Amino acid sequence: MTETMLQMTGIVKRFPGVVALAGVDLDVRPGEVHCLLGQNGAGKSTLIKVLAGAHRPDEGRILWEGSQVGFGSPVAAVRHGIATIYQELDLVDGLSVADNIFLAHEYASAGFVRGRETREVTVALLERLGHPDISPGTEVGRLSAAGKQIVSMARALSHDARLIVMDEPSAVLAHDEVENLFRVIRGLTAAGTAIVYISHRLEEIREIGDRVTVLKDGRTVAAGLDARTTPTTEIVKLMTGRTIEYAFPPRQSEPADGDPLLEVSGLTRAGEFVDVSFAVRPGEIVGLAGLVGSGRSEILETVYGARKAGAGTVSMGGRRVRPGSVPAAVRAGMGLAPEERKAQALFMLASIAENVVASTLPRFARAGFVDRRAALEAAAAQTAALELRPKDPRRPVRTLSGGNQQKVVVGRWLLKGCKVLLLDEPTRGVDIGARSELYALIRDLADSGVGVVVVSSEVPEVLGLADRVLVVADGRIVHEAPAAELDEHQVLDLVMEGSAVITKEDVV
Amino acid sequence: TSNSPKEAEGSTGATNAPAAAAEGPAVTIGFSAPAADHGWIAAVTTNAVARAKLYKDLTLEATEGTNDPAQQISAVKSLIAKKVDALVILPFDGKALTEVAKEAMAAGIPVVNLDRAFSSPLASHTFIGGDNYGMGVSAGNFIAAQMKAKNIGNPVIVEIAGLDNLELTQDRSKGFKEALASHGLKVTARQAAEFTAATGQKVASQVLQANTKIDALWNHDDDQGIGVEAAIKQSGRTDEFIMVGGAGSKHVMDLIKADKSFVKATVLYNPSMSGSAISLGRLLAQKKGLSDLVEQEIPASITTYSATVTKENVDSYLPIGFA
Amino acid sequence: MTATEPATAPDAPVLRRAARLGSLGEARNLGLIIVLVLLTVVGAITAPGLFLTWGNLLNLLTTASVIGVVTVGMTFVIIAGGIDLSVGAIIALASVWCTTLASQGYGIGGMIFAAMAVATIVGAVNGALIAYGRMVPFIVTLAMYVSARGLAEQISGRRSQIVSDPAFAQIAFNKVLGIPLLVVILAVVAVVGWVLLNRTTFGRRTFAVGGNAEAARLAGIDVRRHTLLVYVLSGVCCGIGAVMLTALTNTGASTHGMLYELDAIAAVIIGGTLLTGGRGSLVGSILGVLVFTTITNLFILNNLETPIQNIAKGAIIVAAVLLQRRGDRRNAVTH
Amino acid sequence: MTATEPATAPDAPVLRRAARLGSLGEARNLGLIIVLVLLTVVGAITAPGLFLTWGNLLNLLTTASVIGVVTVGMTFVIIAGGIDLSVGAIIALASVWCTTLASQGYGIGGMIFAAMAVATIVGAVNGALIAYGRMVPFIVTLAMYVSARGLAEQISGRRSQIVSDPAFAQIAFNKVLGIPLLVVILAVVAVVGWVLLNRTTFGRRTFAVGGNAEAARLAGIDVRRHTLLVYVLSGVCCGIGAVMLTALTNTGASTHGMLYELDAIAAVIIGGTLLTGGRGSLVGSILGVLVFTTITNLFILNNLETPIQNIAKGAIIVAAVLLQRRGDRRNAVTH
Ligand SMILES: Nc1ncnc2c1ncn2[C@@H]1O[C@H](COP(=O)(O)OP(=O)(O)OP(=O)(O)O)[C@@H](O)[C@H]1O
Ligand SMILES: Nc1ncnc2c1ncn2[C@@H]1O[C@H](COP(=O)(O)OP(=O)(O)OP(=O)(O)O)[C@@H](O)[C@H]1O
Ligand SMILES: [Mg+2]
């Protein structure tokens, strides 16, 4: 099938101080998976927001199934059969899963919500996404980032649209979840639904994509490339304008020794994780691999004192850290770049600079008075090191693209420079180019004697970056080994078995 | 109660020709009072304005009422700055406004202190106001007499006071308590409303629940009384006890005259005093005396007696019953 | 097109976690009920034969009825992420308007219509300025709070306007199977409100608008229209409240409804609704009203002095909330 | 240490852009300044020779001084995501406490100390209950609003207490280079507050705590301690305000500071601070106080009837905010 379903031409979108889109073209055919690639800040999300009627374009025209349309509002787009999964999971925490999925298109008679019907359809949708475990009544605010992602996918499926736009759906998902997602996508495309798929993971593009459009600085630099055959180097060159060998920095030759910086022993939180013990030595990078929901975030947050441990101890340099107190952990020299940037890390109303120096203020203060110039320069340096776009650290952080916001979060802790750095999904939504920068920076930190703990849902990342890997399944450390001695499949098997074993035990 | 201004003026007692009304030099009088957040203060303000309208030679500068001494001080200062010829001040808090009143006097502007007394004689040329303590006494005496007449041994007497954080409320209750005591009686229950019909109903309805048998009830304020009256009717206990009002609204006087309800009397505390205050202010401003007094001088203090209005004497008071 | 392959193993932690946590609303309501029970016990002990009487109970509910109705509207406004400081003023204006000689000329029907119309219009003005004028609710309703009362004073000449039509006064006397009509009205308004909030699309969207306006917009909700409607709803409740209060006091006065905004907001917040919107419970709000009313009732039955009442009241409120928090584990975060 | 590349200072065009954008605060403040100018023009026209006089100006500022000081504290509280309904009550309590015969026995020093001590302690209690008792600010400070005033009434026996020491009264009469001391105090408090908010770590953290408490906590800020401190700060401001008001009125009374909570919050919100916290401007708050005070002053000078005044007041407030919004393009969200 070659006829085009959607054709966007010369789309321009300006924001105060930035041109987000400087003339973008995009054409999508029925039943295809059309991948949208581009660096952080290239304009992908803005483009799909224009398509979804969430932004009004300043110029350009949209042809939808032959006829010109201008979606004044999200409703209009939905009515035309275009559903969207936004990058910033825009769900209502206070409402239940079912209510979120059917918000604004509820099953209702005379304004009264038909509860059972809603629940039934919700269950079906979640089944289809491989998550019968999420109950329709659960308040969305209680779900993990991953859980929320599932719900927004269910929401997109709930209006049977002919075009579904997915803005980095896999960013918060681990391997198995992505498999579910792809299974669903194949089902949809088989039925003639078109998908616009945004991701920074090339291997995913290879697996699911049909054609690729590449954006750079708000312009279409390439369209209609074949998703499977186009060589990576070319795609990366189109995206970044330079060649990046997508490789991890070399590990230090001899494994780290000396007394551990951080020692965790017997840490337990009812319902989240059991008897977690591990140690981190100076200059060592420890990776935590595991499924979504396996409790890695909880482990990090508990080590950091953000959650109170039910049992077990955390000590830094041999001294016990007061449990359940973040200030204590920070004083002891820990830092945590949390998982959910919007909820747990960013001050959306503040500037980039404010956000970057948030944990480092005392350094720029004399007698409590902040040397704002120094702080600003430090922030500028940090963001430049992370290739933040746009550069100016005075801009409000809320105007940044998702990936750039993530860089701000990580940048905050790289700047802080603590003894032990805990990173939860540090590369979530960060583009290829910036990733290798990030890896380099993390490795530099380690080489300077900092102990690093990295949680990532991308197994290759854990294996590539870490010296030692802990495999977490269902709140237990089921395996520990030097990264060199493991490969992706081993890890995945371990994860699955682990959970299998544990769940059996629990049943008994 | 009426809504048309004409009647309203009538009820301010402003129509009976004011003393020394003979035209004099044109003068301006500044007027400042608390926020009109309840009927009595509202009537005071309305009466002052109505009274002023009767004099062709008088302009009234009425400032926004406020319950914040700081604001009222500033208002008075503005009036001083405007070089008014006389000031009529009903302070939210007499003591708090004393200093600024002194300033005015020092600036040669005669001050008429209305109702709530300053703490220094230097602060005003003349005080005119009601007798809060006396009001309580009148109410106490009337009730005591009634009880004796009905020869009820230790009767249940309840008191529904007004805004309790005002000094005048304390004085009224004090007078009531001591008058009753002089007859060997005491207040069984005392609760405070806020001078408004709504709060009157709210408090009274619950006081009625708290006291299964009542012989007499004194309510400090007739505007609040509208609510109290409603509550009593709603409780159905309309002929169990007598009720005495306060201040003296036209509505209550009508009830007393009709003598068909439980409202048997009200002890005057009449907002028309603001009218007199304006007249005095005008005379001071025009440097006139009180021609009808033997000595021309305007007395330093006029405390209007808090008469008890009953069905015997109600007709003579009806004209000044406020709306 | 349904799932072709079997779904992967559910990740157990999510389930466990989800299961353990009760909903914020319920937990808090439980707390408030405990508080009410305790207050009742105190009442029974300190005012034997007075507090626990049918008469006192009905009177207590009657006292709660007006503010209760207002609180229902306020609950919607706050859940939708707004605030309405003008409720008291609207009641004053509506009560005055419906008791002018002119209105009274039309008899009870005309009076009720006048009150409802005025209140609804004022609510709509609030809503329009906030939704379409994109102004801060606090400021808009504060302005209305000043203006509406001013207008009420202007119209009434600041005189209490006594209701002449006995039929109207009857509203406060009538009973339905022994229950005062006013209490029945509160019950009806509360139930209707509850259904509207928890069983209709309007209610769902109210939560959405307050919880995440941007998400609501992206979902296709007309956020502005909804905001407008919520303030209209609050206005309507004030209109009903005005009719009730006018009947109860047999007057319309510019002094009616003073501080109702504070009482209503307090009831809503103590009822577990977030001042920032998006989460809340109407049952909680009603319980909040009952708690506050009961406290005052206890004081009056025990004939406490005003200052003591106030000191104690504050303490009791704090105690009540602490009690509530025990019921509610969710906000037990470490720091 | 961590930065691998040299600090790239933001390039020129970027800087210019940033400058053009301006902070929301500034934009709104500009709006308020325009409003003030307009009010001044109106004053000059309607009350020639009265409004634009040095005397009236000082009088206006003196009136603004007490509420102004309170507003400074309130600004911190609201930016930190809280609210303080108890400011007026704290002022009443402090003024009463510092004018008891006992306190007056210690002379002016003792009186000032008494006021400051009481206010600070009450603020600390608020803060402790909110930060460590994890209770809703609205409820805690509402309870305090009731209790503190009750306590004031209890102590004073509901009779205002005259200040006997002339030295104390002098506070209201003293002038510094022709400027009333009270106005100077306001200026000093405002400047100190501005520096604290905009130039110190404390200020930055206040924004952080109000903007995203969870993020602040994970960023290593001791959110609870900071919250406590913010309410203490508000208490201190109330203490200063109490001393000023007591000197101004030469009395301590349980009726002092009525509705100050509303005036202060209104000034803060109209000044462009978000009721939800995280963003705000102290300059805006002060401008807000001046706008409100000027409006009242204009009315006094123009001798309008109070009801009309109130109606107009509401209208003016709305107009003012609309004017402000023109200054502020950024919150023009697409709906
Ligand atoms: N509301 C806004 N105001 C100002 N600038 C904005 C706004 N939204 C986006 N931008 C800018 O537009 C550009 C494109 O942003 P967009 O979110 O589309 O990037 P993206 O391709 O989605 O990046 P990422 O891969 O990180 O999600 C960025 O420079 C961003 O700063
Ligand atoms: N059902 C749930 N109820 C409450 N909080 C949850 C729930 N599921 C996840 N979370 C929270 O969401 C965050 C993500 O943790 P998650 O459960 O996904 O474990 P994880 O191993 O960190 O998985 P990932 O980091 O890959 O998302 C954690 O803060 C966790 O507490
Ligand atoms: Mg994006």
Ligand SMILES: [Mg+2]
């Ligand atoms: Mg996680």
